[in-house]
Amino acid sequence: MKSRWCFSMISVFLFTIFSFTDCYDPLDPNGNVTVTFDIIQWTPDGYMARVTIQNYYQYRHVDDPGWKLGFTWVNNEIIWSISGAIATHRGNCSQFKDEVPHCCMPTAEIVDLMAGAQPPNSPENCCRGGVIAAWAINPQQSSSSFDMVVGNLQVNSMLQMPVNLTLQAPGPGYTCSPTEEFPPTVALVVGGRRQEEVFKTWKSRCTYSSYLANKTPVCCVSLSTFYSPQITTCPQCSCGCRPADKTTSSCISGFSNSLETDFVESSNTLRCTDHMCPLRVHWHIKTNYMDHWRVKLTVTNLNYNKNYTNWNLLVHHPGFSTSATTYSFNSTLLHTSGIPDDVALFWGLDYYNTNLLNADKDQVGSVSTEILLAKDHKTFTLHNGWALPRTVYFAGENCVMPSPDTFPMLPSGISTHRPFGGLIIILMIYLNFKLLEL
Numbered sequence: 001m002k003s004r005w006c007f008s009m010i011s012v013f014l015f016t017i018f019s020f021t022d023c024y025d026p027l028d029p030n031g032n033v034t035v036t037f038d039i040i041q042w043t044p045d046g047y048m049a050r051v052t053i054q055n056y057y058q059y060r061h062v063d064d065p066g067w068k069l070g071f072t073w074v075n076n077e078i079i080w081s082i083s084g085a086i087a088t089h090r091g092n093c094s095q096f097k098d099e100v101p102h103c104c105m106p107t108a109e110i111v112d113l114m115a116g117a118q119p120p121n122s123p124e125n126c127c128r129g130g131v132i133a134a135w136a137i138n139p140q141q142s143s144s145s146f147d148m149v150v151g152n153l154q155v156n157s158m159l160q161m162p163v164n165l166t167l168q169a170p171g172p173g174y175t176c177s178p179t180e181e182f183p184p185t186v187a188l189v190v191g192g193r194r195q196e197e198v199f200k201t202w203k204s205r206c207t208y209s210s211y212l213a214n215k216t217p218v219c220c221v222s223l224s225t226f227y228s229p230q231i232t233t234c235p236q237c238s239c240g241c242r243p244a245d246k247t248t249s250s251c252i253s254g255f256s257n258s259l260e261t262d263f264v265e266s267s268n269t270l271r272c273t274d275h276m277c278p279l280r281v282h283w284h285i286k287t288n289y290m291d292h293w294r295v296k297l298t299v300t301n302l303n304y305n306k307n308y309t310n311w312n313l314l315v316h317h318p319g320f321s322t323s324a325t326t327y328s329f330n331s332t333l334l335h336t337s338g339i340p341d342d343v344a345l346f347w348g349l350d351y352y353n354t355n356l357l358n359a360d361k362d363q364v365g366s367v368s369t370e371i372l373l374a375k376d377h378k379t380f381t382l383h384n385g386w387a388l389p390r391t392v393y394f395a396g397e398n399c400v401m402p403s404p405d406t407f408p409m410l411p412s413g414i415s416t417h418r419p420f421g422g423l424i425i426i427l428m429i430y431l432n433f434k435l436l437e438l
Helices: 001-018 256-265 419-438
Strands: 032-041 046-054 068-072 080-084 084-087 107-112 142-153 162-169 174-176 180-181 187-191 194-197 201-210 220-225 228-234 279-288 292-301 310-316 324-328 328-334 343-347 363-374 391-394
Touching: 001 324, 032 142, 032 162, 080 084, 162 174, 162 201, 220 391, 279 391, 292 310, 324 328
Parallel strands: 220 279
Antiparallel strands: 032 046, 032 201, 046 142, 068 107, 068 162, 080 142, 084 107, 174 201, 180 201, 187 194, 220 228, 279 292, 292 363, 310 343, 310 391, 324 363, 328 343
C-alpha cells in the first residue's frame, strides 16, 4: 500500500514538473524567437523602427502561411507607412484628412509580404511569405525584418515601445515576454570601417509550448528490427482515438464516393489508424555488421490534405556519439550540454524530398533514408534497446514513443559484445597462421 502511495506521489510530482517546464526543451535549452525593435531614425511626430524577428530555435521553423506579429500601442500611435510587411487591418483613420496612415488600429497585426513582392528600400530579410528557417538548418534564412514609420506622438509624450506582443508562427503556442530596453544595436557600415548605433533598442523573447499549440500530439514512433519478428507499433490512441461515428469525414479508412465531397473540403482529414496520428516515424534496424548498424528511417504523412514543407526530424540515439552516414537526407549533429548522447537533425535534400506530401486515395506520403551507425565496441551492447532511439521530434514536436517493455525482443543466446561473424573471421585468421607454421 505504501509503495502504491509513493508511486502516486511521484507521478503527480513529475506531471507537475513537466507541466511547468513545458516551454523548456532540454535538447534546445536556448531556443527562442527574439523580436527586436530598433529606432533607426527620428521623424517630426515619431520615429522609424526596424523590426526583426530572429529564430534561435535549432529545429523549429516557421512554416507557411508564415508569422503574424501583434502588439498594442501605448500612446495612440499610428503607422504612417510600412516597408517589407503589411498590417492586416487599416482601422479608423477618419481623423487624418491630408494623409491616410497605413494602420490606425490600437492593436496592430503585421504579416510578411509574399516572396518576390519586395518593394524598393525594404530590409534585406523581408518578403519570404513569413517563412523562417530553423537556426541549425539555415541560419541565413532564420530571420525576417520590416521597417515602419510610427507617428501621432504628442510633443510631451514619453517614448514607449508597444506592449502585449503576440506571435503566431503560424499557429498558437508562443508566449512573448514584455519588451525591455537593451543596449543599442550596432551595425557595421562603409565596408566594416565604421560602427553606427541605432538610437534605441527594445527586445522581447517568445518561447514555444506544445501544450498551448496542440491539444494532442501530432506524431508517434514505431520500431522493428531484423533480429525480431515483433513490430512495435505506435501506442494505441497516441494522438486521439477514432471517432465513434463511422460516417464522419475526420477519419477515412477507405475512399468512397459518398465521402468524396467532405474529403475535399476537410483540411484535417486523416487516414484511419489505431493511433490516429497525422505523422508516423518508423525506425527499422536492417542489418548488423561487424562495425556498423544499417538503419532505415521513414516518415509517413497520414494527412489527406496537408503537406509538410521543409520538414525536419530530430533523433536522440546513443549511436550518434560516433560517426554516422546518411544517404537520402541532410543531417548534422547537435551537441547539447547535459545530454549524454549526441542528437542528430535530419532534413530533406533540395529539389528532392524537402516536401513531405499528403496521403491520397491510393497511398500515403513518405520520405525515407538509410543510415549507417558506427559501433563503439567499448560501450556497444545489444541489451537495453541500444539500437533504438530515445527521443524523436518532428518539426520540433515531441513524438509519442512506445513503452520500452514493448520494444522488439532480443533472441535468446545472442552475443552482447561482438557479432558472431566477427568470431568466424578471427577463427579463420588463427587457422591460417597455424597452416603457415606447418
